[in-house]
Amino acid sequence: MRLTVLGCAGSFPGPESPCSAYLVEAEDFRLLVDFGPGSLSTLQRYAGLHAPDAILLTHLHCDHILDATSYVVVRRYAPDGPYPPLPVYAPAGAPERLATAYGQEESTVEDVYQFYALQPGTFPIGPFTVTVDRVLHPVETYGVRLEHAGRVLCYSSDTAPCEALVRLAQNADAFLCEASYLDGVDNPPDLHLTGREAGEAAAKANVGRLLLTHLVAAWGSEAHTVASAAGAYTGPLEVVRPGASYDI
Numbered sequence: 001m002r003l004t005v006l007g008c009a010g011s012f013p014g015p016e017s018p019c020s021a022y023l024v025e026a027e028d029f030r031l032l033v034d035f036g037p038g039s040l041s042t043l044q045r046y047a048g049l050h051a052p053d054a055i056l057l058t059h060l061h062c063d064h065i066l067d068a069t070s071y072v073v074v075r076r077y078a079p080d081g082p083y084p085p086l087p088v089y090a091p092a093g094a095p096e097r098l099a100t101a102y103g104q105e106e107s108t109v110e111d112v113y114q115f116y117a118l119q120p121g122t123f124p125i126g127p128f129t130v131t132v133d134r135v136l137h138p139v140e141t142y143g144v145r146l147e148h149a150g151r152v153l154c155y156s157s158d159t160a161p162c163e164a165l166v167r168l169a170q171n172a173d174a175f176l177c178e179a180s181y182l183d184g185v186d187n188p189p190d191l192h193l194t195g196r197e198a199g200e201a202a203a204k205a206n207v208g209r210l211l212l213t214h215l216v217a218a219w220g221s222e223a224h225t226v227a228s229a230a231g232a233y234t235g236p237l238e239v240v241r242p243g244a245s246y247d248i
């Protein structure tokens with residue numbers, strides 16, 4: 001499978017990146033995982049306006065979903081006619097949240113999206129075997145394990161350290177893991193990971209490589225985060241960038 005990063009800025013768009021959005025492809029099927037602000041732009045740059053065959057939203061924080069509202073226009077008002085509903089796997093409440101964000105009274109986005117409510121478990125999306133489980137974040141949030149042809153990609157979504165994260169990432173070939181916080185400062189509990197905590201989860205899960213994401217450029221230090229992660233995980237690691245692609 002191939003991972004293409006469309007956006008990786010943590011919490012709000014950064015000077016160099018939209019918010020979270022990742023395109024995962026296999027067998028000509030493209031799954032968009034999260035659809036944060038700004039990523040509709042990079043979707044067109046790196047893949048195509050109509051590239052996604054399905055969308056998975058890991059949780060309903062605005063920095064992970066808001067371009068799914070802009071995308072309503074793309075599909076509903078296309079010059080060649082409306083596109084058929086696109087499957088969207090998301091926490092319960094997504095239809096109402098996206099309709100509200102879209103902003104028309106009594107509006108629905110269910111002409112554009114066919115929603116499937118996430119719950120912990122394993123199920124297919126296209127050619128992928130997808131396992132999701134609840135991770136530790138203030139709203140209903142799912143970490144994701146994607147398997148295809150014997151290869152495994154795990155995505156942390158947003159989470160504090162938790163056992164579910166290590167289970168999902170176990171022996172993954174690539175672990176796309178958030179590292180929002182700096183080590184050595186007083187961070188709020190049960191919300192996000194530091195670089196060291198991301199490295200510790202990667203080491204416990206015995207992953208093949210660690211791809212750090214969701215850094216908050218304005219508040220953090222990339223060098224500090226990388227050094228902290230490398231202190232806990234000795235395998236290959238890097239911070240992802242928009243447009244970066246990985247064959248997994």
Ligand SMILES: [Zn+2]
Pocket residue numbers: 059061137158
């Ligand atoms: Zn979040």
